[in-house]
Amino acid sequence: MISVMKRDKSLVPFNANKIKRAIENAMAETKKGIDEDLSKTITDSIEEKILQRDMNVFVEDIQDMVEHELMDSPRKDVAKRYIIYRFEKGKRRSSKKKEVRLLTDDFISEYKHKPSPMKQLGEFIYYRTYSRWIPEESRREYWWETVRRAVEYNCSLVPTTREEAEKLYDNIYNLRQFLSGRTFWVGNTPVAKHYPMANYNCSFQVIEDFESFRDLFYLLMVGSGVGVRVLRDDVKLLPKVRSNYELINEDYTPIPKHEREDSTSLEFFHNDTAKIIVGDSKEGWVQSLDYYFKLISSNEYRNITTIIVNYDNVRPQGEKLKTFGGTASGHQSLKNMFSKIDKVINKLGIIFGEKKIKLRPIDCLDIANIIGENVVVGGKLSYASN
Structure with missing residues (x-):
């Protein structure tokens, strides 16, 4: 032989x-x-x-x-x-x-050359959604590689024997058992290290303060599915917001890559104007929404009558993303989010004829949906997210 x-x-x-x-x-x-x-x-x-x-x-x-x-x-x-x-x-x-791995090369070798257990539609969904791009080899992962990466990550979270890891691998490879779909995408990547919540298919948020909207935005940005609870008793805990301000979205002039800021900053002019300079990162986008709600709800900013949002640090649409993979969505979806939330608040000001107003449950639900729409339309919720 x-x-x-x-x-x-x-x-x-x-x-x-x-x-x-x-x-x-x-x-x-x-x-x-x-x-x-x-x-x-x-x-x-x-x-x-x-x-x-x-x-x-x-x-x-x-x-x-x-x-x-x-x-x-x-x-x-x-x-x-x-x-x-x-x-x-x-x-x-x-x-x-x-690398020291639970799943050895000898164990994996028998799976490398097997035909895929998926049919044509399954293959399409797999390559579209879960197979990561390997830049060193200019190709996407094969099924056996995706399963190995996800199982190795899953087994690193708790003490696992090699026998257990191999059994889990075999079950998943042959479609008898599954991990979280998001772990198939982010497991054993920098995403899983820096954004552990990206592994969760589902999470939950109670809308009871303006930080809840920030957390909702963050969870969606890292790829977790989010459910929200919007009840009268929850919403009444939110402070009033001012409607006597003007929101201005500055025209977009992209900044060169090496000059971009990741974090969002806040600048003030003439004692009545604040500028939100959006940073080029998930955290930067979330910070920009947090600043917006603070400017219209906190008493310390009561004299601010003009809020300017600057998007120049946001990378242009189509630029490649290193950590999550895929391409950037650009600034437009974020701009639309601010404009739509602004309309919800201004409409309330007109309805009630007051400068300071309380948000109703329906308003909070609208804002939550607007945030979700920004994430989905902007491509942030998909597996090719920023």
Whole structure:
């Protein structure tokens, strides 16, 4: 029986299906897609050569043979994709310290080359929603990689045996068991480290002060689903707000990337004007809403009659996002949020004819929905969020 020597000098039985799977993975990353007949022809050719040798073979030798066969085939695009993949994998292997994992490479190896357990629609949903982009290899994760990343993260939260982790992996890989959908997206990424709430499909917020709106905004921004309770007894705890102010949204002139501020700042002019300068971060967006409510509800700002919102630090629409992945939504959805909340408050001022007014439950519900609309329309709630 012929064996393959891996890079760690261990031996595993030769399996031609792994070659076929590797070729088709490379094909899947090209515009022309998978050609099963060609992948089988190349696999059969390599298998025949290896069997004729009748001796153990190095994994690098097999990969060299795949490269040569692809270069001799009509699919030079696949050869290029395969060569780039090997090169990037080699760089990562040499620069990366050996990770101590519950799920070992030997355990994972049998899943790498299995066909996906999902059907066509499931594959579409998976790649659209959960598969993260791997910039070093210019591709998205495969299912076995996503499951490994999420399971490793989940098992890091509490003491877990290797046997338990492997059983969980097998169940999830074969669609018998699932983690939080958001953990599939953010588990074992900087997002999970800096925004742990991003792992929660559901959270809950009682609207009983203006900080509740800030917390609602933050939870939605990091990707958690949020339910709110808006009852008369809760809302009556909110202080009154002033309606005798003018909101001005400044025209947007984007600031160069290296000059942007992450945090939101507040500036004052002529004793009656405040400017909210929105920072380019999730925290910055949340801070801007917090400042707005403080300006119209706190007695210390009672002389402020003009509130200006400046969005120049917000990154332009379409710019790539590093931590969460995806692209930026731009400033427009945030601008719309402030304008709509302003309309709710000004309308109340007109209805009751007073400068200081109490928000009703329906008004608080409207504001909560406006915040949610900003997050969804702006792309912040989706898995390609800021």
